[in-house]
Amino acid sequence: MSIKNMTKEKNWSGQKLVSTDYLLFEAPREKHFMTGSEVLKEAIKRCTVDASVSYPITPQSEAAHLIGELWAEGYVGLYFRGENEFGVMSEVQGCAMAGARTVTTTSGPGTLRAMENFPTWSGTRIPCQLILMARGINSPLTIQPDNLEVSFLLETGCMIWYAENVQELFDMSIAAFTVAEKPDVHVPIITAVDGFFVSHTREAVMLPADDIALEPYDPYAAPLPPIDSEMPPGRFLRDPFVMKSNYISYATHASWQWEVRSAVERSKPYARHYLNGLVHTTGEENAELVFVACGTAVHQAKEGQRELAKLGIKSKVVKLRTIRPFPHAELLEATKNAKYIFVPEFNVVGWLDKEVRTSLYGKSDAKIVGRPRVAGGMSMPAEAILKEVFENTNLKGA
Amino acid sequence: MSVDIYKINPEFRDIMPQEIIDLEENATWAGESVEKRGINDLTDKKEILEEHSLCAGCPEAAALRYILAALPLPEETIIVNSTGCTSLMFPHIALHTVHSMFGNQNAVASGIKRTLDWRFPDKTKDVVVLAGDGATIDIGLDYTLQSFFRQEKITTICFDNEVYANTGGQESGSTPKGQVFKMAPKGKVFDKVPMWELAVTSGVAYSVKLTASAPKKVAKVLRESILIAREIGPTYIHLYTPCILEIGLAANEGLWEMKEQDKDRFDDFKYVSDEAADYLKKCKKEGLL
Ligand SMILES: Cc1ncc(C[n+]2csc(CCOP(=O)(O)OP(=O)(O)O)c2C)c(N)n1
Numbered sequence: 001m002s003i004k005n006m007t008k009e010k011n012w013s014g015q016k017l018v019s020t021d022y023l024l025f026e027a028p029r030e031k032h033f034m035t036g037s038e039v040l041k042e043a044i045k046r047c048t049v050d051a052s053v054s055y056p057i058t059p060q061s062e063a064a065h066l067i068g069e070l071w072a073e074g075y076v077g078l079y080f081r082g083e084n085e086f087g088v089m090s091e092v093q094g095c096a097m098a099g100a101r102t103v104t105t106t107s108g109p110g111t112l113r114a115m116e117n118f119p120t121w122s123g124t125r126i127p128c129q130l131i132l133m134a135r136g137i138n139s140p141l142t143i144q145p146d147n148l149e150v151s152f153l154l155e156t157g158c159m160i161w162y163a164e165n166v167q168e169l170f171d172m173s174i175a176a177f178t179v180a181e182k183p184d185v186h187v188p189i190i191t192a193v194d195g196f197f198v199s200h201t202r203e204a205v206m207l208p209a210d211d212i213a214l215e216p217y218d219p220y221a222a223p224l225p226p227i228d229s230e231m232p233p234g235r236f237l238r239d240p241f242v243m244k245s246n247y248i249s250y251a252t253h254a255s256w257q258w259e260v261r262s263a264v265e266r267s268k269p270y271a272r273h274y275l276n277g278l279v280h281t282t283g284e285e286n287a288e289l290v291f292v293a294c295g296t297a298v299h300q301a302k303e304g305q306r307e308l309a310k311l312g313i314k315s316k317v318v319k320l321r322t323i324r325p326f327p328h329a330e331l332l333e334a335t336k337n338a339k340y341i342f343v344p345e346f347n348v349v350g351w352l353d354k355e356v357r358t359s360l361y362g363k364s365d366a367k368i369v370g371r372p373r374v375a376g377g378m379s380m381p382a383e384a385i386l387k388e389v390f391e392n393t394n395l396k397g398a
Numbered sequence: 399m400s401v402d403i404y405k406i407n408p409e410f411r412d413i414m415p416q417e418i419i420d421l422e423e424n425a426t427w428a429g430e431s432v433e434k435r436g437i438n439d440l441t442d443k444k445e446i447l448e449e450h451s452l453c454a455g456c457p458e459a460a461a462l463r464y465i466l467a468a469l470p471l472p473e474e475t476i477i478v479n480s481t482g483c484t485s486l487m488f489p490h491i492a493l494h495t496v497h498s499m500f501g502n503q504n505a506v507a508s509g510i511k512r513t514l515d516w517r518f519p520d521k522t523k524d525v526v527v528l529a530g531d532g533a534t535i536d537i538g539l540d541y542t543l544q545s546f547f548r549q550e551k552i553t554t555i556c557f558d559n560e561v562y563a564n565t566g567g568q569e570s571g572s573t574p575k576g577q578v579f580k581m582a583p584k585g586k587v588f589d590k591v592p593m594w595e596l597a598v599t600s601g602v603a604y605s606v607k608l609t610a611s612a613p614k615k616v617a618k619v620l621r622e623s624i625l626i627a628r629e630i631g632p633t634y635i636h637l638y639t640p641c642i643l644e645i646g647l648a649a650n651e652g653l654w655e656m657k658e659q660d661k662d663r664f665d666d667f668k669y670v671s672d673e674a675a676d677y678l679k680k681c682k683k684e685g686l687l
C-alpha cells in the first residue's frame with residue numbers, strides 16, 4: 001500500500017473519491033446491523049484516513065482494533081499502538097502537524113491521562129478527530145458508562161459533538177473530518193458517544209457502499225503550514241513572544257486563544273449543514289415541559305416523553321448534537337415555550353445542566369431542573385424521569 | 399521540497415528583512431549538490447539560527463549553532479524541541495521546528511516521521527529531537543525510551559546541562575550525585591542517570607556521549623547519527639552543555655568547563671551497532687561523510 005497509488009479519482013485503496021455531501025446525503029444506503037465499534041470501522045473506512053494511533057482501554061479497545069484492521073487491509077495509511085494515552089495524543093499531534101488526516105479513540109482514564117495534549121492540539125490548529133467512548137473515572141476503579149470525562153474537555157478549545165446512537169456515530173464521525181478541516185475552522189474535533197450503550201450495542205444502521213470515500217485532506221489549505229518542509233517555514237519569528245514579559249507577548253497569547261474559540265464558533269454553519277442542525281427536537285412542539293439532553297440520555301428522555309404522553313402530559317425532547325460550539329440560539333428557540341426544563345445526565349456533576357443554565361441565563365423564565373442524574377454505570381429508566389417530573393412540577397397525569 | 403522554499407517572491411523583496419534575504423543568498427543549503435556543509439561555514443555564511451536570547455556565553459547556544467551548521471540536509475530537516483532554555487532559540491531557527499509540550503518531544507517526532515515517510519515515500523526527510531536533560535531523562539523518559547523500543551527513525555539529541563535551568567536551577571536526574579541544587583538542598587542523593595547506556599539497552603543503533611568543546615567532533619557525530627537514523631534506526635547524542643549561570647561561571651568559562659569534563663563525567667562513550675558501522679563505511683565511500 002502506498003500513497004502513490006492515489007489518483008484524482010481514487011484513493012490509495014482504490015475507493016472512488018466523493019464529496020461529503022454525496023457520501024452523507026446522496027449515496028444509496030443499505031441496512032446493516034452492527035455495534036458502535038463496528039460502525040466506526042465502516043465510517044473510518046470511507047474517510048481516506050492517513051494515520052491512527054491506538055491504546056487499549058475499555059470500552060474503546062474494539063474500535064481501535066478495528067481501525068488497525070483497516071490499516072492491515074490497506075485503507076488507513078499508518079497505524080500503531082502508542083505507549084500510553086499521553087504519548088498517543090502527542091503522536092497524533094505529530095501526525096496531524098505533518099499533514100495527516102488522523103483519528104484516535106479513548107475513554108475515561110485515558111482521556112484524563114492525555115489531558116495536557118488537548119489544548120495543545122487546538123493551539124496548534126490541527127483538525128484531528130478523537131472518538132471518545134465515555135466511561136467513568138477512577139477512583140474507585142470503574143469501567144462503566146458515565147460521561148463525567150466530557151466536563152474536563154469543555155474548555156480545551158476542541159470542538160465536541162455528541163452522537164446519540166450507532167447511526168449518528170457513523171454520520172457524525174464522517175462529517176467531523178470535513179468540518180474540522182475547513183480552513184476557517186481547522187481545530188480538533190472530539191466526537192463523543194456513551195461507552196457500552198453505543199460502542200457495544202447492536203442497532204440497525206443505514207450505510208452507503210464501501211467503494212466510495214472522502215477526498216483526501218489537503219494540509220496546504222490550512223491556517224498554519226504543515227510541518228513537512230514543503231513550504232517556507234511559517235513559524236520563523238525574529239522576536240519570539242514566548243516567555244517575554246511585555247504587552248505584545250500577552251496580547252499574542254490572549255488573541256490566539258480567542259481565535260481558537262472563534263474558529264470553533266465558525267464551525268456552526270458547516271455543522272448545521274452536515275448534521276442537519278445543531279439540535280434535533282421530538283415530541284410536542286409547544287410543550288411547557290422540555291427535556292434537554294445529549295447522547296443516550298436523549299434516548300431515555302424520549303422514553304419518558306412517550307410515557308408522559310400516555311398520561312396526557314405533553315413534553316418535548318431537545319437533543320444537543322454539538323456541545324462545543326454550544327448551540328445557544330437553537331436552544332433558546334427550542335425552549336421558548338418552556339415552563340420546566342429537565343436535564344437528564346449520565347454523571348454526578350451535571351455539566352450539561354450547568355451549560356444549559358449558563359446559556360439561558362436572563363433569557364428564559366423556565367424552572368431548570370438538573371435531574372435525573374445517574375452515574376457509575378446505572379441506567380436511566382423512564383420511571384426515574386417521570387418521578388423527577390412529578391416531584392418538581394405541578395403537572396399531573398389525566 | 400527543496401531550497402526553493404527559501405527563494406523570496408520578487409514582488410516582496412524590497413520589504414524583506416535583511417536576514418531573510420541573507421538566507422536565500424548566503425546560507426548553505428545542501429541543494430542538489432553533494433558539496434558538504436559544515437561548521438567552517440560559521441565564519442562567513444548566513445546561519446540558520448538568527449539571534450537568540452540565552453545567557454551570554456551559554457554553551458547551549460554554541461552547540462545549537464554547530465548542529466545547525468552540520469545538518470546534512472537542512473531544507474528537509476524538522477527539529478522537534480521541548481520546553482527549556484533551548485526553546486528560547488527555536489523561534490529563531492529558519493527551519494520547520496515544533497515546540498509542543500515539556501517531555502513529549504519523542505512522541506511528537508514519532509508521529510511526524512511516520513507521517514512524512516507515508517506522505518513522501520520517495521524523499522529523505524530527517525526528523526531530529528533536541529531537548530534538555532529534564533525533558534529527555536525525567537519528565538519525557540517514557541517517550542524517549544519508547545521511541546527507541548519502537549525503532550523510530552529519528553535522531554534524539556539531549557542537551558545535558560545537569561540541571562533544570564529554565565525554571566531556575568533545580569536538581570534533575572542528570573545532576574551528579576552530591577550536587578547541591580534547588581529541590582536538593584542537602585545534595586543529590588542518587589547517581590547521574592546514564593542515559594547514553596539506557597539508550598543502547600533500549601535499542602538505538604548509535605549512542606554517543608560527548609561535550610560541545612570541540613565543534614568538529616559535534617558536527618561529525620551529528621552527521622553520522624542522522625545518516626544512521628535514515629536507514630538503520632534510532633540514534634542518540636548526549637551532549638554536555640553546562641549551565642554557566644547555575645554553576646557560577648563567567649560567560650567565557652563554558653569552554654573550559656566542557657574541556658574539564660571531557661576527562662571526567664563526559665569522557666568518550668560511543669556505541670555503534672554492527673549494522674550501523676557497516677552503513678557508515680558505505681556512506682564514507684559515497685562521500686556522504
Ligand atoms: C508539564 C510541565 N511541567 C513542568 C514545566 C516547567 N518547566 C519548564 S522548562 C523546565 C526545565 C527544563 O529543564 P531541561 O529539560 O533540563 O532544559 P534546560 O532548561 O535545562 O535547558 C521545567 C521544569 C512545564 N513547562 N511543563
Ligand code: SF4
Binds near residue numbers: 458563643644
Ligand atoms: S540558564 Fe543556563 S542553560 Fe539557560 S541560557 Fe542561561 S546559561 Fe544557558
Ligand SMILES: [Mg+2]
Binds near residue numbers: 557558562
Ligand atoms: Mg537541563
